[in-house]
Amino acid sequence: MFKRLKRRKEIKEKVSLLKTITLFREVDERALFRIASVMEPCEIKKGDILFNKGDKDFALYLIVSGRVKIHDGNHTFTTFGANQYFGEYSLLDSTPRSTSVTAIEDTKLLRLDQEQFNKYIFKIPSLARGLLLGLVWRLRDYNVLEEQLTSKNLEIKRQKEELEIQRKELEQLNHMKDRFFAIIAHDLRNPFSTVLSLSELLAKEFSNIEPENLKLFIEQLYRYSNKTFNLLENLLQWSMLQTGRLTPKPQQANLSDIISDTIDLLSGNASKKSIRLNWVDNNDYIGYFDVNMITTVIRNLISNAIKFTPQNGEISVSVKSEFDKYRVFIKDNGVGMSKEIVDKLFRIDTNPSTPGTNDESGTGLGLILCKDFVEKNNGSIGVESEVNKGSTFYFTIPRFDNSHQ
CATH class of the missing domain: 2.60.120.10 (Jelly Rolls)
Known part of the structure; x- marks a missing residue:
């Protein structure tokens, strides 16, 4: 019992x-x-x-x-x-x-x-119905779980993509840092050393230097000082741009005035190599851009063209009007570049620096700065080149203020 x-x-x-x-x-x-x-x-x-x-x-x-x-x-x-x-x-x-x-x-x-x-x-019919109902509910639970897993997987994928973007950004920053210190350690140090050596020589031996040599030393001092100043200016502008302290201030301006002034400024450099520097079509081209940034771009591109154009060469600057932008061309008949070198331009990690036709040195920083400045002004930059046949650099700037569209 x-x-x-x-x-x-x-x-x-x-x-x-x-x-x-x-x-x-x-x-x-x-x-x-x-x-x-x-x-x-x-x-x-x-x-x-x-x-x-x-x-x-x-x-x-x-x-x-x-x-x-x-x-x-x-x-x-x-x-x-x-x-x-x-x-x-x-x-x-x-x-x-x-x-x-x-x-x-x-x-x-x-x-x-x-x-x-x-x-x-x-x-027991109700047992069969109960089993079927239980299976349905379990299937619903699995569907909810699958939805949660899918959502979690998408979140993990998004986080992975964000981490990859951050990794690339950090890699780019490291390249920038390495490039920055390389320029300071080498490209600034060398001309400063030359200036100091020449200054020391002039200070100690001024009375013993022949007039023609004195003039040569002073010209070298000016050349190295000017080069160092331009490099330092580019370096400061580039670092300010990377840290967000330099922002574009676009306004209506005449592109022709900037090109004409820059050609006047650099005509002395061109004449030293007997290079013809032509402004093809001196019409008014009113655009909407940051004057200082675009002036820097044009100055750097023309300076580069002079650097890589041999004696008695020719450089032409022209502008083409398009629907909503201007396209500026700086064309030279200089040494040109291989496709391998062209592919490395405008990149801080692999940007090449080669000596000019008169062994002029450079850092490659100027083209990086040009790319950043052009893109900050809603434009694009590029180059076409062939070895021994010259190069044509081109960039675009807006004709109008499109910020409200």
Whole structure:
């Protein structure tokens, strides 16, 4: 009698648990008693495996207490705790387990074997409906989980892309830093050393220097000082641009005036190499740009053309009007460049620096500055060149203020 009462109490407890489970929510109590009577209790200790992937364990498990993880090796798909169930697919499908189950803590379960389930599935219609409903809900849970995983994967992808952008930016900053210090250490130090040496010589030996040599030394002092000043000016402008302290201030201005003034300024440099410096079409070209920045661009490009054009060469400057912009061309018949060198221009990391036709030195910084200034003025810059046939640098600037469009 005592054993029967104990047995009935255990079954009632199982029934109470079954009523909390979606699979059995619509099953009447009489049928639940019949199902509960064939469910076998089992226990697994923390760390124990209930079944492994590939096992032929065809049963539904209800967790009375404790927690388990559903996993494949070290990858955990999900966890289940008290009043939850798993393995419902095995009641219908006799294929080996696709995952393993291990106890996260000491766990008590109830096991409903497929064979026992099959005895009731056709006798209790509500059980079939409950199983179908449970599968639907589980599928919905999986869909929600998949949506969450997809969202998380997209977030991870976005973060990865942001990290890659930041990595490239840091790499670019490192190249800029290295280039910056290289210019300071070499390209500024050398002309300063020459200026100091010449100054020292003049200071100590002024009275003993012949007039023609004195004039030569003074000209060299001027040349090296002027070169150093221009380099320092470019360096300061470039560093201010990179740190955001130099911003464009566009206004309506006549491009022709800037070109004419720059040609006048550099005509002396050109005449020293007997280079013809031509302003092809001296018409008015009213555009919308930062005057100081574009003046720097034109000065650098014409200076470069003079540097790489041999004695008795020719340089022409022209402007082409397009729908919403002007395109400025600086063309020379100098030494030209190979495609390999052209591909490296305008890049701080690989920007080449080659001596001019009279062995004029440079840092390559001028073209980097030109690119930055042109792009800050909503333009673009490029070059066409062929070895021994010269180069044509070109850039664009807006004709109108498009900031309100």
